[in-house]
Amino acid sequence: MTSATDSPLPARPRLIATDLDGTLLRDDKTVSDRTVAALAAAEKAGIEVFFVTGRPVKWMGVVSDHVHRHGLAICANGAVVVDLHGGEKLVKVRGLDxxxxxxxxxxxxxxxxxxxxxxxxxxxxxxxxxxxxxxxxxxxxxxxxxxxxxxxxxxxxxxxxxxxxxxxxxxxxxxxxxxxxxxxxxxxxxxxxxxxxxxxxxLGVSKASTLALCCAERGISSDEVVAFGDMPNDVEMLGWAGTSYAMGNAHPDVIAAASGRTVANNEDGVAVIIEQLVARARAQDTA
Structure with missing residues (x-):
């Protein structure tokens, strides 16, 4: 599997965008202790984390406690941006006519x-x-x-x-x-x-297009984003992000779209890469 240390990553990524089911979550729909720690470490290192999912807003309780500073998540494959810290307030809606x-x-x-x-x-x-x-x-x-x-x-x-x-x-x-x-x-x-x-x-609504809008509002370029996914609804996002990882359990189209691979969701594949990103950021800070 490709690791963060030998991938063409930005010197310091500003945002991590991760799918949930089959990616960040294990098959039992839980967030492992290792992943919780990795998400917190990323935020502490100044790297924002966005959950980008096909789930509806009402199914976000499983990760709502793990959205840190901004509290935002992209739901329904990009149709909704929600503030999980603000009582699930809808920040952006991109509806289907x-x-x-x-x-x-x-x-x-x-x-x-x-x-x-x-x-x-x-x-x-x-x-x-x-x-x-x-x-x-x-x-x-x-x-x-x-x-x-x-x-x-x-x-x-x-x-x-x-x-x-x-x-x-x-x-x-x-x-x-x-x-x-x-x-x-x-x-x-x-x-x-x-x-x-x-x-x-x-038409035109996807995880990628809404993530791009949210990043533009924050002055974040695609080259500063690291993304993770496992299924066809992640393909556009993985292609848009400067660096992207297909999970070990990913669909073939996802593997083709991503710039790297990590281990499966049940092996905490997202956490594995985040740990490497954070370690490299810390090494740069102390160099």
Whole structure:
């Protein structure tokens, strides 16, 4: 595996951008003690840490205690920036136009019969009756996607941030290719699940594009960013960052996009690299 010491890293990176599931988190969805210590050490060394995930805001509790100075996280594949220190206040929302979402639904129904949908909004979640079983919460609606997309307006503060599409028989990568061919001109299509579940955002919205916006606001260039990921929804971010690492458990497209590799998430692959970054920063400070 490639290590930080023999990778073309910036002299002192200013920001670490890391995916969560399959990357920072272990398979049991915990943050190891080693990773907690590494994140704290990075912040102490003056390196900001951004969590950049496909998760909705309401699933960020697992890492909310480990966002330090700024408190910000990028959720829903770049559709939402949230302040986890500020009561989960939404700082930025890059929604999916409802008309475009309806066009995507129709296009995928035609191209891949049997596709079922869920709709993630800023304040609620809904899914179709045949969508794979989902844990209900008080805000969950069960209805056809067309109804879910038309019920609330963005003026009501319930913007669509992600359309989810599931197919019961297609392979994950073939479904992704089909959807991008069919609807890629309408929206951004990616995936992070091991099943044929696609995540559809506004056109041009991705982890990479929102991370770039957040970095520009802080005067941080891509060359000063080190990124980590494991699935296709991380590919653009890993390509944008000056230095990037695919996890040992990463999808082949992620390995191809990253400039380096680390060990798997269950072996604390993110922490391994952060420890090397922090050690090198300390050595520079004492030189």
């Amino acid at each position: 409802r008309a475009a979402a309806l066009d995507v639904v129709q296009a995928l129904r035609d191209a891949a019969p049997g596709t079922v949908f869920a709709v993630e909004k800023t304040t609620s979640f809904g899914y179709e009756p045949l969508y794979p079983p989902f844990q209900d919460d008080p805000g969950t609606q069960v209805a056809p996607a067309e109804k879910l997309l038309q019920e609330a307006g963005e003026a009501d503060g319930d913007a669509v941030v992600k359309l989810l599409a599931h197919h019961p028989t297609l392979t994950p990568d073939s479904f992704l290719t089909l959807a991008r061919t069919t609807a890629g001109h309408l929206a951004s299509v990616t995936r992070s699940s091991p099943t044929a579940l696609l995540e559809i955002s506004g």
